[in-house]
Amino acid sequence: MIQIVNLHKMFGEHKVLTGINLTIPEGKTCVILGGSGSGKTVLMKHMIGLLKPDEGQVIVDGEDLVPLGDARLEQIRRKFGMVFQAAALFDSMTVYENVAFPLREHRKELSEEQIRALVRSKLELMSLPPSVEAKFPADLSGGMRKRVGLARAVVMEPKIVLYDEPTTGLDPITTDSVDEMILAAQARLKVTSVVISHDIASAFNVGDYIAFLSKGLIIEFGPPEQLRSSEHPIVKNFLQTWFGKN
Template sequence: MSDMAPGHDSEHIIRVRGVRNAFGEQVVHDGLDLDVRRGEILGVVGGSGTGKSVLMRSIIGLQTPTDGDIQVFGEPTIGREETEAVEVRKRWGVLFQGGALFSTLTVAENVQVPLREFYPGLSQSLLAEIANYKVVMTGLPAEAGPKYPSELSGGMKKRAGLARALALDPELLFLDEPTAGLDPIGAAAFDELTKSLQHSLGLTVFLITHDLDTLHAICDRVAVLADKKVIAVGTIPELLALDHPWIQEYFNGPRGRAAVDSAERAAAGATPHPSPAPAPARPDMR
């Protein structure tokens, strides 16, 4: 009997077994397995071409593997009819690389896109109220709502994309390189925002990143992609105990050591952060 039966394991929100992804003769994944635990921030790392984004796209249904099984919330995601997958897709949000905002829509209109798709009966006033709530929740000023993506900085675009990813009050959040292109201060602020939202909203976060500071600052565990599969999953100290050459080079190289030093300094000098300003009262979508 397969251990991938629906509802088998409530501890794991995502279960991937034996996934194979190939594009013509190029095999990206072969026999890839991965579990993502409920409530954790899982960092996903790997060298260029290891298929980190392909794995995420496979999980959310944008890429169909040539073999294997994937379950999210105990439900299979491969081979399902579109109507069957809708209820599961409502339960996750996705921040793609660069924010992936619609350039002809304002920030508020971008946030409203998933609401209009899944709840077409919502009034315009309620859509506007929810969008404003999500914009403020991600640390943007309310005045950002009427702006177009071209009027935003890189960091603001990421936050606007995050606001859209949170539009449906998801339980699971996918983040693809959320701090790429940000300066160190902006990246650290986004990390802090991610951790704060994960804690306050009870999110599970699947986080693709190259940022070693992010891995040390907010990730509970890290999954390493190499050799066409996930070769290891664990805390950073657990990964450092392994002798795989890519893991050692990645975490013990100059940037890895600098990230460790930075994390240790932050831990030694940590002071309580002031509580963030309260968000406006949450709209009711019922």
């Protein structure tokens, strides 16, 4: 579903990505794991066409994004749903209005009745009761806000869902809830999921594959058990530091 080929990106004199190669199979969850400043967010922005590389290809569903103009990129981006770190809901809108927003922006042909049916089906998919529709984001717990954010991300029925640090700042119980949400969305919707994270426990919970990013390169890629047994010194140190605390 996503193929990154020899991707390079510099900002000024600073090399951020230095030859990324990555293949993410359709219908699977890939976690991009790495410490702060490793290039995770820059890589994600290339996947959705928000940044152009200095060199390399970003192939999404068979089409290279790099040479595309703005109009075609906008069409390609509709294949993506995005779940942000803080859910990024509109505070002045109810839950219902937040989830309906992408439909009203991009699906002008839908009637209000059709919009209502789609919003309710996605909230139900996220195990949110009808009573939540009239609430505002400030009335919700952190875990519920994440679920509403995911409902909004999938209401356009994308092929790919990107999660930007979805468990940052959450307590362990809410983190487990978010992990379950990611797994449920992947299983029920058959989407391809890409999770940007530095949370090792979450990565091992949700990832079919983990790509470990360090200093602009993917230095290890494979299923979680492959990472656990990695002999790469940077990966070993990263995992040992975490396992030593837990």
